[in-house]
Amino acid sequence: MRAVDIIIKKRDGGELTREEIEFFVQGFTEGSIPDYQASAWTMAVLLNGMTPQETTDLTMAMVRSGEILDLSPAVPLAVDKHSSGGVGDKTTLVVEPLVAACGLPVGKMSGRGLGFTGGTLDKMESIPGFRVNLSQEEFLTQLDEIGLVLSGQTAVLAPADGKFYALRDVSGTVDSIPLIASSIMSKKIAAGAQAIVLDVKIGLGAFMETQAEARELARFMVDIAHLAHRKAVALISDMNQPLGIAVGNILEVKEAIATLQGGGPQSFLNHCLDVAEQMLVLGNAAENLEDARKMAQKALQDGSAWERFLALVEAQGGDVSYVKDPDKFPQAALIKTIPSPESGYLSQIHARIVGETSVDLGAGRAKKSDLINHTVGIEILKEVGDFIKKGQDLFIIHASSLADLEQAEKRLLEAHRWSDQQVPALPLVYEIIC
Numbered sequence: 001m002r003a004v005d006i007i008i009k010k011r012d013g014g015e016l017t018r019e020e021i022e023f024f025v026q027g028f029t030e031g032s033i034p035d036y037q038a039s040a041w042t043m044a045v046l047l048n049g050m051t052p053q054e055t056t057d058l059t060m061a062m063v064r065s066g067e068i069l070d071l072s073p074a075v076p077l078a079v080d081k082h083s084s085g086g087v088g089d090k091t092t093l094v095v096e097p098l099v100a101a102c103g104l105p106v107g108k109m110s111g112r113g114l115g116f117t118g119g120t121l122d123k124m125e126s127i128p129g130f131r132v133n134l135s136q137e138e139f140l141t142q143l144d145e146i147g148l149v150l151s152g153q154t155a156v157l158a159p160a161d162g163k164f165y166a167l168r169d170v171s172g173t174v175d176s177i178p179l180i181a182s183s184i185m186s187k188k189i190a191a192g193a194q195a196i197v198l199d200v201k202i203g204l205g206a207f208m209e210t211q212a213e214a215r216e217l218a219r220f221m222v223d224i225a226h227l228a229h230r231k232a233v234a235l236i237s238d239m240n241q242p243l244g245i246a247v248g249n250i251l252e253v254k255e256a257i258a259t260l261q262g263g264g265p266q267s268f269l270n271h272c273l274d275v276a277e278q279m280l281v282l283g284n285a286a287e288n289l290e291d292a293r294k295m296a297q298k299a300l301q302d303g304s305a306w307e308r309f310l311a312l313v314e315a316q317g318g319d320v321s322y323v324k325d326p327d328k329f330p331q332a333a334l335i336k337t338i339p340s341p342e343s344g345y346l347s348q349i350h351a352r353i354v355g356e357t358s359v360d361l362g363a364g365r366a367k368k369s370d371l372i373n374h375t376v377g378i379e380i381l382k383e384v385g386d387f388i389k390k391g392q393d394l395f396i397i398h399a400s401s402l403a404d405l406e407q408a409e410k411r412l413l414e415a416h417r418w419s420d421q422q423v424p425a426l427p428l429v430y431e432i433i434c
Contacts (some may be wrong), residue, residue, distance in 0.1 A: 001297040003033045003041075010044040025061035029160040031243040035167060042164065042173040050178035058178070059224050062186035065160035069136065071192035072096035074144040075105045079283035080193035081275060082184060084217070085117035087205040087355035088380075090243035092120045093192040094264075094272045095279070096148060097308035101299040102276075102292075104285040105147035109141060109154075109191045112365075117205075117355060121152055122364075123256075126249045126329070126374040132278035146311045157190040177213075181220035185228075195231040195282040198222070199275055202430065203240035205351020211236060211430055218433040233278050234433040237271065238426050240347040241384050242266035248363040248377015248398060254326045257412065260306045267383060271428050273297065278432075332398035334405050340394040344418035346386050353415035354378060357408050361399055376400055385425035388418075 006020050024041060027033035050058065071078040079099070083089055096106045110132075112119035121132045126234035134142070134151040142149045155162065161183050168174050188196050200208065200218045208214040217236035225232030244265045246255040258264045259272065260333040277292035314320050322328045358364055362373035379396040382388055395412055399405035 003027060003037045007041045007044060010048060013048045015051055016054055016057075018061075020373055021054065021057045021091060022061045022064075025058065025065060025160050029065045038164070038167055039171040039173075042168055042171060042176065042179060042294055045179060046176040049176075052220065052227060055182050056224045056227040057180040059186045059189065060228060062158045062160040062164070062182060063190045066158055066190065067154075067227055068157045068190050069139075069157065069192040071140065071143065074140045075107070075147075077194055077283055078192045079106060079195045079279050080188055081197040081199065082182075082188060083108075083199040084201050084207060086201045086239040086243055087117065087351040087358070088244050088247040088252065089117070089201075089239075090120075090123060090244065090246070090252040090256045091268075091272055091275060091348065092150070093123065093253065093303075093309075094259050094269075095276050096150060097260065097312060098272065098276045098296055098299055098305040099279045099283075099285075100146075100148040101304040101308045102280055102282045102295045103147075104280055105143055106279075107143040107192070108151040109151055109157075109187070111153060111281070117364075119364075120150070122372055122374075123249045123252050124150060124318075124329045127313055127318040127322055128149075128254050130313060131316045134316070142315050146308070146315055148312045148315075150310055150312060153187060153191070154270065157207070158186040161186045168421060168427045177217050177220055181217060181224060182372060184186055184238075185221055189228060189230065193230065195279075195428055196221075196225055197275060197278045197282060198234035200230060200234050200236050201236055201239035202236055203351060204348075204353075205242065205355055206239040215431070215433065222433050231282050232434075233282055235274065236430045236433065237274075237428055238430065239351055240426055241351050242354050242378075242380050243271060245379050245381065246377065247354055247358045247380065248361070249372065249374040250329045251377040251379060251398065257309075257323060258328055260309050260417060262300060267428065274428040274429055278388060310392070324368055330375050331426065332373075334399045334402065335396065336399075336405055336409070337393050337396045338409055338412070339391045340388045340416075341390065341413065342418055343388065343390045344420055345352065345423040346382055346384050346388060346416060346417040347423045348415075348417040349380060349382070350415040353411055356378060357411045357415070360411075361404050361408055373400055376404075378408070383425065385423050387422075 110120035132152040202214040280286040280292035361376040
């Protein structure tokens with residue numbers, strides 16, 4: 001078997017066998033297949049696509065390129081969630097303790113932010129002392145003891161995905177849906193997930209801008225799960241405007257804390273409940289979505305979800321006093337509230353512009369080596385569809401310098417648009433793929 005023959009077959013629109021895919025993935029991972037051949041192959045995939053079976057075979061080949069985490073000693077059924085990224089998406093911080101409080105253990109490996117989307121690990125590291133680099137033994141022990149873990153991904157899980165991802169980034173093949181789907185699912189399966197809820201974002205602040213693109217990606221990932229004998233469901237949810245109010249690490253942690261304590265923006269809470277109920281049903285903790293939602297609401301109301309979040313922070317070395325008293329968190333050097341320059345219904349709050357502005361403030365990374373300022377960020381005080389009068393508070397900027405603040409103010413005003421006519425609120429979830 002030769003790599004060039006596999007490239008030609010895919011270039012000509014052929015369907016690759018499992019053996020051909022495994023040969024190629026193994027060869028590239030071990031170094032016997034060079035970057036230039038792997039780059040040619042990924043371009044052939046981008047141009048000609050893959051069938052669900054091919055994509056599943058690619059996913060499992062990447063899974064088998066490294067270690068596979070077995071969570072069965074700690075939990076009978078491992079349930080995970082994945083978000084395709086967004087602006088102000090701190091859903092994991094609320095959903096994981098919420099689901100765990102309902103009796104369904106959750107062991108999650110998350111990533112860091114890059115570009116305009118934030119990273120869960122960056123948010124949690126806003127809490128002094130919080131450790132994200134756990135050993136496999138620590139991961140399993142904590143999952144068994146408190147039913148909740150939130151750690152970073154280890155390099156020994158699906159190493160082939162890391163190599164392919166780096167290559168795609170420089171070869172113009174990032175946008176291939178089969179390659180995106182296999183990348184996401186290989187890491188989830190390698191991390192031990194047997195049931196996966198996928199939160200696929202669409203809109204101005206998402207990688208998938210249209211519902212058709214999101215549906216295709218969601219369908220691929222759900223099909224991969226089923227063909228790999230896993231359970232999965234995908235929500236296609238809105239990311240045209242930021243999710244919730246806070247965008248920025250400490251600000252988002254504070255919003256998650258407020259939500260777990262019964263406050264927080266109603267739209268953000270509703271989205272968390274949408275995701276949690278799917279996890280509870282998929283994990284056999286509830287018979288149907290209605291019962292699952294009631295369970296999740298009860299866990300919020302009786303404080304058990306909040307207590308589980310405290311247990312998570314303490315178990316991973318975080319200073320719980322900051323979580324119990326969020327006023328202890330440091331603040332940005334400059335904080336300014338910006339009033340609305342006109343009256344009307346908000347017709348757009350461009351999520352990508354908001355996300356990019358938060359990165360420029362220092363809340364995210366333009367490149368992997370960038371350092372993060374956990375104190376800076378943005379609070380978007382209104383939602384699409386709201387009526388606002390001229391002079392009312394529109395957003396708050398948390399900046400480290402006057403130049404950053406002035407630039408952010410200009411860009412954020414451009415991100416907002418007004419209408420004289422009433423504008424409907426944006427839906428949270430457009431459809432569910434299962």
